Amino acid sequence: HWLEMGEKLGDKAPKIFNVNWFKQDENGHFIWPGFGDNMRVLDWIVKRCDGEIDAEETAIGYLPKKGDINVSGIEDEVTPEIMDKLLAVDKDLWTKEVSEMREFYKQFGDRLPKALAAELDMLEGRLK
Known part of the structure; x- marks a missing residue:
């Protein structure tokens, strides 16, 4: 399954990034200026993949x-x-998200990869 990809592929494993372009301020306005500036974030992603730039854990x-x-x-x-x-x-928002993911995962029953459930457990632990 996919969570073992890093173990199997090592440094050849694909890099996965999640971007929330739609984060809003307290007035409901989008914070990021818009599609014309998305390349700025993509530029950071490319530099990160190339090992040219660090990140905050x-x-x-x-x-x-x-x-x-x-x-x-x-x-x-x-x-x-x-x-x-x-x-x-x-x-708080991410803790709510974990709860919603757990609910979603129930539909897979025993077929849910154990590694996927473990990742969710670890995420929840880091949020505490």
Whole structure:
């Protein structure tokens, strides 16, 4: 199954990234400026895959370090305060997400790979 891919493929395992382009502020407005600037995040991903840039380890995985996403030309839209919001990990929200994933996984019963259940357990543990 897929969680063993890293063990089987070693450094040839594909890199997997999750991006939330739709994170909103307290007024319900999208924080990231829009599709025209998505290449800035993709640039960080490419640099990360090439080993040119580091990342910050968090409970949910690795996030860009402050200042590592190029915001040249959009500094008025993506201020340091906005970047803090973009990179923030809402542990309450993620804990709720874990609960919803557990509920979803029930439909697979004994067919759910043990490694997948273990990953969810570890995520939950990191969130505490």
